[in-house]
Amino acid sequence: MIRKQLYLDEHHDRALKERARELGLSEAEVVRRALDAALEMERGASPRASSALDDFLASAAEIARRGGSAGRAWTRDDLHDERLKRWQR
Numbered sequence: 001m002i003r004k005q006l007y008l009d010e011h012h013d014r015a016l017k018e019r020a021r022e023l024g025l026s027e028a029e030v031v032r033r034a035l036d037a038a039l040e041m042e043r044g045a046s047p048r049a050s051s052a053l054d055d056f057l058a059s060a061a062e063i064a065r066r067g068g069s070a071g072r073a074w075t076r077d078d079l080h081d082e083r084l085k086r087w088q089r
Helices: 010-023 029-042 047-065 076-088
Strands: none
Touching: 010 029, 010 047
């Protein structure tokens, strides 16, 4: 990563803080994603796809904050062990 410094108007700063809080991301990550979305739009990519990715990543971050299981009784290791047992028979 390369460190950059930029100046924001107060309303940009408030919006950035709010969006970062909503997504559970750092302000820097929100800025990087906004820049990626702007660059994608310049290349003709769908901003809708970028929005869907943002929604997915926000959901994933929320699941990770809750411990990763999202209420499930199994873990990835449980599934792996079960799969290995099937192949060992």
